[in-house]
Amino acid sequence: MSVRPSEHPAPWAPSEAIGAPTDPVDERIEVGFLIVGAGPAGLAAAIRLGQLLEEHPETAERLGDVPVAVLEKGKAPGSHLLSGAVVNPRGLQRLFKGRKRIEDMPFYGEVQGESVLFMTKRRAMRIPTPPTMVNHRNHVASLSQLGRWLAEEAETLGATILPETSAEQLLVDGGRVVGVRTGDRGRGRAGEALGNFEPGSDVTARVTILSEGTQGHLTGAALDHFQLRTEPQVWALGVKEVWKVAKPLHDVVHTMGWPLRAGRRYREFGGSFVYPMGDDMVTIGMVVGLDYRDAELSVHDLLQELKTHPRMRKILEGGERVQWGAKTIPEGGFVALPKRFHAPGLLLTGDGVGLVNVPALKGIHYAIESGRLAAEAAWRTLERGASARSALATYDESLRESYIWRDLQEVRNMRQAFGRGFFVGGALAGAMTATKGKFPAGNAHTELDAEQSLIATDRAKSYPVADGKLTFDKLSSVFASGNRTRDDQPNHIRVQTNVPRELAQMWEHMCPAQVYEIGDADGDGTVEVKLAPSNCVQCGAITAKGGRLTPPEGGSGPEYTLT
Numbered sequence: 167m168s169v170r171p172s173e174h175p176a177p178w179a180p181s182e183a184i185g186a187p188t189d190p191v192d193e194r195i196e197v198g199f200l201i202v203g204a205g206p207a208g209l210a211a212a213i214r215l216g217q218l219l220e221e222h223p224e225t226a227e228r229l230g231d232v233p234v235a236v237l238e239k240g241k242a243p244g245s246h247l248l249s250g251a252v253v254n255p256r257g258l259q260r261l262f263k264g265r266k267r268i269e270d271m272p273f274y275g276e277v278q279g280e281s282v283l284f285m286t287k288r289r290a291m292r293i294p295t296p297p298t299m300v301n302h303r304n305h306v307a308s309l310s311q312l313g314r315w316l317a318e319e320a321e322t323l324g325a326t327i328l329p330e331t332s333a334e335q336l337l338v339d340g341g342r343v344v345g346v347r348t349g350d351r352g353r354g355r356a357g358e359a360l361g362n363f364e365p366g367s368d369v370t371a372r373v374t375i376l377s378e379g380t381q382g383h384l385t386g387a388a389l390d391h392f393q394l395r396t397e398p399q400v401w402a403l404g405v406k407e408v409w410k411v412a413k414p415l416h417d418v419v420h421t422m423g424w425p426l427r428a429g430r431r432y433r434e435f436g437g438s439f440v441y442p443m444g445d446d447m448v449t450i451g452m453v454v455g456l457d458y459r460d461a462e463l464s465v466h467d468l469l470q471e472l473k474t475h476p477r478m479r480k481i482l483e484g485g486e487r488v489q490w491g492a493k494t495i496p497e498g499g500f501v502a503l504p505k506r507f508h509a510p511g512l513l514l515t516g517d518g519v520g521l522v523n524v525p526a527l528k529g530i531h532y533a534i535e536s537g538r539l540a541a542e543a544a545w546r547t548l549e550r551g552a553s554a555r556s557a558l559a560t561y562d563e564s565l566r567e568s569y570i571w572r573d574l575q576e577v578r579n580m581r582q583a584f585g586r587g588f589f590v591g592g593a594l595a596g597a598m599t600a601t602k603g604k605f606p607a608g609n610a611h612t613e614l615d616a617e618q619s620l621i622a623t624d625r626a627k628s629y630p631v632a633d634g635k636l637t638f639d640k641l642s643s644v645f646a647s648g649n650r651t652r653d654d655q656p657n658h659i660r661v662q663t664n665v666p667r668e669l670a671q672m673w674e675h676m677c678p679a680q681v682y683e684i685g686d687a688d689g690d691g692t693v694e695v696k697l698a699p700s701n702c703v704q705c706g707a708i709t710a711k712g713g714r715l716t717p718p719e720g721g722s723g724p725e726y727t728l729t
């Protein structure tokens with residue numbers, strides 16, 4: 167009998183992530199504007215608010231001692247940022263409006279040339295670059311480095327950035343979002359307070375901007391609480407490595423085909439990217455839609471397999487892996503955008519609400535643009551005579567008038583088409599591109615990743631054995647993510663721990679960080695699932711496939727610097 171992950175939902179309820187303030191009023195930390203997440207969206211919001219504060223110093227006084235605060239769960243800004251990344255500079259240019267030039271930004275340079283390859287096991291055939299994948303005038307970056315730079319800019323403009331701080335609960339009072347509660351620190355595995363215990367706090371603000379990125383914990387809860395969902399969101403998992411290499415790579419390379427299988431029954435949609443990072447580094451990554459069905463599919467192992475291709479070996483020859491990481495990407499596109507991007511006291515930005523152009527593999531400039539527009543709407547709440555409700559509603563209007571909206575509308579059914587297999591999907595995608603999204607008319611229906619029934623195909627047998635030079639196992643990869651999380655933290659992964667073997671197998675293979683292990687059989691056809699949560703790199707894949715990633719203790723998880 168086939169198993170679907172959705173039949174074994176996580177022991178978790180959205181209401182756990184929403185509550186009223188509990189700290190006495192005089193013990194709450196009060197800030198002007200509160201931003202959750204120091205990614206491109208959150209930092210763009212902080213920078214724009216800082217610019218407005220600079221232009222209107224008289225208003226700054228009305229916002230108290232901390233006019234703008236940014237909470238970030240990673241050890242430092244950038245620690246949890248991972249992307250390709252080829253960046254469309256449009257968002258940054260509109261944010262800085264000439265105050266910073268491209269040359270001031272931490273880019274590895276403009277894209278010099280590009281190739282798209284269709285791969286078989288031994289061959290790589292160059293195909294014409296689809297219009298959605300043209301990267302002329304874009305720039306290569308490490309998002310982790312770009313995030314650190316944006317954080318410095320935000321701080322220069324007066325924002326207070328609080329790293330190692332997880333926002334755990336959205337505070338709602340009288341139907342209005344009034345801030346967040348941060349997570350406790352210094353608890354043991356069973357939840358007991360250790361010697362260094364520090365309780366979380368209620369942080370309150372006139373407007374809260376959620377910029378949590380993919381699988382945002384509070385964002386998801388807010389979408390449910392305020393009934394903002396439309397079509398279900400779907401995700402892809404990206405696993406990438408950064409290599410020091412002997413020879414420079416000049417082109418930005420994208421591949422499709424092998425090691426993914428084309429048949430409709432597999433539902434394997436995705437591809438790989440290889441980007442030059444200056445003369446002596448490259449980044450190589452594999453991205454696969456999480457609506458796949460094979461219980462033995464492992465994106466980490468597919469990336470290892472990809473590197474054994476003669477074309478990839480040539481790029482990496484004489485080189486050395488210096489970093490590894492993983493993260494999900496929301497892929498539902500236009501049809502999965504929420505009904506509204508605001509609620510009382512709240513604005514939602516970036517990947518959290520799915521602002522990603524899937525065929526172009528781009529979301530950074532949309533995150534930045536949405537952060538900027540959210541900041542301007544938040545600022546409007548300060549205008550004389552403005553009602554907070556109508557001020558925040560202007561965010562929706564400006565998003566709908568922005569280039570984000572137009573771009574996403576043009577590729578609106580692209581991802582959904584690939585659920586029909588690689589070749590049918592490819593043909594439909596071509597027609598959609600040619601008609602700028604007008605064909606086929608209407609919006610395609612999206613199927614939840616966790617609704618896909620699982621199949622078994624012995625796929626794992628063909629993954630290469632790790633040699634520690636070109637190919638690596640998961641545990642050494644977790645080490646290469648800089649993850650130093652202590653083993654005795656409370657478990658932040660919610661999954662059912664007695665499930666059918668196929669599901670446990672799927673989680674075991676899917677997780678790039680080796681968090682899940684199959685334990686004993688229980689005699690009723692189910693097996694025990696054992697967890698090693700300290701390995702987790704917070705990629706978010708488990709939330710798409712039947713479990714729930716909740717925010718762990720602040721400061722834990724990967725410590726990316728180059729991803």
Ligand SMILES: Cc1cc2nc3c(=O)[nH]c(=O)nc-3n(C[C@H](O)[C@H](O)[C@H](O)COP(=O)(O)OP(=O)(O)OC[C@H]3O[C@@H](n4cnc5c(N)ncnc54)[C@H](O)[C@@H]3O)c2cc1C
Nearest residue numbers: 203205206207239246249250252333379404516517529530
């Ligand atoms: C493999 C891969 C390749 C990609 N390639 C490209 C590319 O080449 N070009 C491109 O434009 N886009 C690319 N993208 C997409 C792009 O990275 C995202 O669209 C972009 O990072 C979204 O920005 P964001 O600010 O919304 O979220 P994020 O970048 O995810 O940042 C969110 C931040 O919020 C923090 N956070 C989350 N929840 C909490 C919480 N509860 N409390 C405190 N902090 C929290 C996180 O730690 C993180 O620092 C790629 C993505 C992946 C995964």
Ligand code: SF4
Nearest residue numbers: 677702703705706708
């Ligand atoms: S346990 Fe962590 S690393 Fe593993 S799939 Fe879940 S979120 Fe990703």
